[in-house]
Structures are given as structure tokens and as C-alpha cells.
Amino acid sequence: MILYNVTINIDLSVHDQWMKWMQTKHINDVLATGKFTSARMVKVLVEDKGSVTYSIQYTTESKEKLERYYQEDAPRLRQEGLALFADKMLAFRTELQVMSEHFPKSALQ
Numbered sequence: 297m298i299l300y301n302v303t304i305n306i307d308l309s310v311h312d313q314w315m316k317w318m319q320t321k322h323i324n325d326v327l328a329t330g331k332f333t334s335a336r337m338v339k340v341l342v343e344d345k346g347s348v349t350y351s352i353q354y355t356t357e358s359k360e361k362l363e364r365y366y367q368e369d370a371p372r373l374r375q376e377g378l379a380l381f382a383d384k385m386l387a388f389r390t391e392l393q394v395m396s397e398h399f400p401k402s403a404l405q
Contacts (some may be wrong), residue, residue: 298330298362299392300354303340306348307384314381323352325373331365332356362391 307313323335332354340349356362377385 297357297394301390302352303388305349305386307347310381310384329369331361
């Protein structure tokens with residue numbers, strides 16, 4: 297399993313508009329490509345005056361599917377965010393491979 301993590305720092309002046317766009321359109325558009333099985337949005341708990349940072353974690357079954365996303369979908373989907381939020385949004389991307397998952401024994405019963 298591969299996690300495609302997009303960390304985004306968004307300026308407070310466009311935060312509410314960006315949040316609505318992310319939660320009602322962009323994440324759904326990424327999932328609609330068929331290359332990811334799930335997505336999770338989390339807030340980074342670091343104080344930063346004037347901006348907020350989020351991590352959006354998309355799960356995919358393989359590196360090959362992620363590469364197909366980069367080739368077939370990413371340019372178009374990234375362009376929309378740049379057109380809407382330009383220099384008010386800073387993003388960087390990380391690829392992570394899940395090696396194992398662990399749960400407390402009580403969660404398995």
C-alpha cells in the first residue's frame with residue numbers, strides 16, 4: 297500500500313474558500329480518477345500566524361497506480377488549485393510505503 301501525502305499551507309485570507317473547495321470538489325475529483333481507494337484530510341497542529349497547514353493522504357494499491365495518476369491526472373488537478381489560490385497556497389508532496397499497521401489488542405476483539 298502506498299500513501300500519497302500532499303501537505304498544503306494555506307493563507308488565512310482564502311482558508312474558508314479553500315477548505316470548501318477541498319472537501320466538496322478537489323478530494324472527490326482525485327478519488328474519481330480511480331487510482332486511489334481512500335483519502336484522509338488532517339490538520340497539522342503547528343501554530344503559524346497567517347496560515348494553516350493540512351495533510352491530505354491518498355491511499356493507493358501500488359506505485360504503478362500512483363505513476364499513472366501523475367501522468368494522466370495530476371497536471372490538470374494541480375492546475376485548478378493554482379488557478380484558484382495561486383500564491384496563497386504552498387504544497388509539497390511525499391510518497392510513503394506502508395510497511396505494517398499495528399492496533400491495540402482490544403481493537404481486534
